[in-house]
Amino acid sequence: MRSKPTLIYRIMAWIGMAVIAVIFISLLVWLFQALSEDVPSNTIVELNLDQSVMETVPGDPVGRALTGEGIDIKTIVDGLEQAKHDDRVSGLLVRVSGNTMNIGQAEEIREAVTSFRESGKPAYLYSETFGQVENATYSYYLATAFDRIFMQPGGDVNLVGLRSEQFFLGDFFRKHGIEVDYDHRYEYKSAKDMLTESEFTEPFREANEAIINSQYAHLTEAIAEGRKIDTDQARKVVDEGPWYGHLTLDHGLVDSLIYRDEIFALMRDELGDDAEFLYLENYYGEAGSYWDNGAKVALIQGEGAIVGGESRYDPIMMQPVMGSETLARAFRSAVEDEVDAIIFRIESPGGAPWASEAVRREIHQAREQGIPVIATMGNVAGSGGYYLAMGANKIVAQPSTITASIGVVHGKFVTSELLKDFGINPDHVSTSPSSDYFAASEPYNEHQRERQSDWLDYNYEQFVERVADDRGMSFDEVHEVGKGRIWTGSDARDLGLIDALGGYHTALNLVREEAGIDPDTDIELKNYPPPPGFWDFITGEGPDRSEKLLIAETWRGVHQQLVPVIQVARVAGILEPYHLYEMPR
Template sequence: MKRFFIGSLAVVGALSILLFGSLVGLFILGASNKPSVPGQVVLELELDERLVEYVPEDSLASAFGSERLTVRDVVDALERAGGDERVKGLVVKVNGTPGSTAVVQELRDAVKAFRATGKKAVAYAETFGESGNATGGYYLASAFDEVYVQPSGEVSVTGVAIETPFARDALAKLGVKPRMSKRHEYKAAVNTYTEQTYTAPHREETERFLTSLFGQMVKGVAEGRGLSEEQARAAVDAAPLLAQEALEAKLVDGLLYRDEVYAKVKEATGGKAELLYLEKYLERAGRPNRTGTQTVALIYGAGEISRGQSRANPMSGDVVMGSDSVAAAFRKAVEDARVKAIVFRVDSPGGSYVASDSVRREVQRAREQGKPVIVTMGSYAASGGYFVAMDADKIVAQPGTLTGSIGVYNGKMVTADFWEKLGVNWEPLGAGKNATMYSSDADFTPEQHAKNEASLDRVYADFTGKAAAGRKMPLEKMQEVAKGRVWTGEDAKAHGLVDELGGFPVALRLAKEAAKLEGPVRVEVFPRKKGAAEVLSELLGEKQGDNSEDAASGVRMTAPWQPVLEQTQALYRLGVKLGMVGEQRRQVLSAPVPDTTW
């Protein structure tokens, strides 16, 4: 019996080894049979949804559907294609606005660089807006060689707009009293709760923000379409335009259906080129900047800033910038002898003051260790997002990046009257004179209010002082451009908050210059990519890494079975915002990101 049992185990073991070997063999065979890029191709891209800034490389997002296309994916693919003789052209279907003004500008730069290699780029749309604003989508299309719209479509380039809700009176009717303080007058994050209309500073900064964006868009359209800025502005003021009107205004080159556009594209390449999705091309051809012997680290700081590890939801694509993860990524890059410089991509409206300072400290330490740090800003790098960037060697932003907002706010909502209307009595008890200071059941005492104001003064002084030192600017000058005010990247550069305008390529060029690197370099994302087994075990609750450095450098994936919990948490956060639920307040370095309609 014992012999039979041992023999059975041996058979099972042998079968297991055989099965494992077969799976490995299939994997190797699949890898060896990976499709290649055809000899002649026209790259094809469909922009159906907004591009995301960052998908963690250890994400399992692809297991729950197609992995979202990132801004860097498109930029890298077009850079790679520009020098690839197999690529004969590019055709893009614009179904909407692919992102913020800064994202569109990053894509426009990539398209123009692709065209500069002598290759043709064509954009088309069924319609640029259908009873809606499509200025962003058309702004992107205007960077292409040719633009087409379906005869039944329209070109709705009506401009840029922001709608801001103000709920002071509504909160008063509910019995909620906002007790919020800010530094300084342009810090508009709390105005939704404390005001019923724009304050003079809030209106001033918002109107200037819109004017700057609109000017950038008009200039870009005029240059792309060979018009004067006056003609471009006149077209916007006349929009929405029917397809024929857009053709007469020289906003499009023809009124064609999809099949007619593709026929023209194929004819221009001699009829021999095959179509290939841009994302498939990137997968097969590989990214640029992968063969150099010297390494430039790329670190992402995306999402709201909080203490702890970065977090990502594989279902929604939402990410949070955790100070532990980003700080550890910097330490790993500094310790790696191959890394000669660091590019830090920041795309954040801000968040925790303490967490922002933790990241800023690692940027500072990297420079002290001889590793230059170049920041490239995405859609926004405001408040805490600017805090983490301000100690870099150089800061690069797109003209339309929302940045600055050097300020702080905190406070609480007093909800005692609201709960009284519902017949609910919250009765806080505490041991300690100020134990219930942030309770939503009672207003601040004069002494507590003074403490809160002193805390804001300290944080604001720290922010402006460190910003002035990081930007090598006199404190008095920094205090003039701070005050919680948001700027476009274009205006931020004029005021010394940004060094150059552009995106990834500009940041990489500056990184090479700062580190005195010549020739090709290898761009490597930090932290390292986790294996699928590590990610799965993490989702199951197993702690990863042999020590705190290893554990902190990763991104904590949100388990796919958490949507219900997250919805509950979202309702809780809404309650906190409206003051229905009490929550202790901390110093917040955050800027409201305007929902710009364009």
């Protein structure tokens, strides 16, 4: 009778010992790697930007599997700053070919490369080709921040300028019997136009032309400065592109046409035969962060559409979602830890007004405790994304950041005619005249349309009043630059909507000013909430076999083809529709 329990106990003991052994071996492997990966005394840091460049790396295993291999902006900026001050690092080699980054990311990396070059260490860029069958203007703009640009023989420089293309769905919805019952405040809030029109309205065209013209001016000025030519010449090479072969040399777009192995040999000739190349990710993992000790500054990162609840990764849209509860908790934790300042990084097209207001409240709470908040914007921080930033002491944006869009949009899709085409006839019973206010089977009645209009007026006026209070402007001044219009960071600064142009480096300088931190005092930049650690990696519920990784890879490929369909489904209400404080993506 006692043999069966004894066997069970033995099996449980074996399982326990096996689990302990796995954990112990994992710890040993991790420790061995940590001890064995040392930075050579003569290191050339190598950064591959042909991989995906992300604002943040998803914190959950599923998100990491779906996004695939890539590197985040913070690792690049932090790693280059550490390399700048590290005597073991003698140079930098960056590789970029395709269009792997947006303009805001290119500006952020460019600022970090410029800072690295202040050390006097050479920074070279190599490209097999600037774009294959794609516009590589952003990649080339980044390249002009380097001491020298090398390209493989036979490569092209697809420097062709900027183009803003929008897809208008009005005819599509009308053709299929879908009534788009949307309204906006005001004429520049373009999400409505994309759903109801078949081409640009005049305000929508005006705003888009102003955006790309502002970005074009910034890019050509930067290219001129980087290649040491005048601005007119820089505009000419952009306007007359693309370029190929010897023309890239004749017009000074690149310095040499050589192969990758020749780059390695050239850098070793210049920096020493003992120079060793080390990828930035590996270097950063060993050398650590430059901002790891000193005055305590919290870094809170928010990316994606703003919603209530927790931040997460949306596997359908293949995009992160910014949860107000996650951000609010991060601000409260930073305040409880009595940090000296907070940097709030925002990459968002906007979202739900109540979620934006909840985070804005936490920013004001932190400031009331004497903790300055500096907001820094990524590629996009518009509508609700701007709402998040406006309560900060100072706002920083890149010159080409899309921001503002101080406006609102609201409505619904009426699908009754579409359903009738399929022989589906909706009918209903109700208790109140407005019970079908949100129903897709009924258009707004006169009372409901009046309520919708009042709601839009109320939310727009509240938005404008909040901006006026936070930015020290009058209601009329904000309304004049509002009306749902987007601006670049450069224009937003001139209009008083932001304070400075730049990225993380500029934000840290403003932190010193606002918090009274001496320029010679080191800074510890700590993430709130903290990133997943070693134990989270061990226990995380990621893909447990290669088939799941294959599924993730397949979904990434299929998703790229389905993006237009998914966007139509989203705006049609099949997936989650636009929020009140949101820009179209």
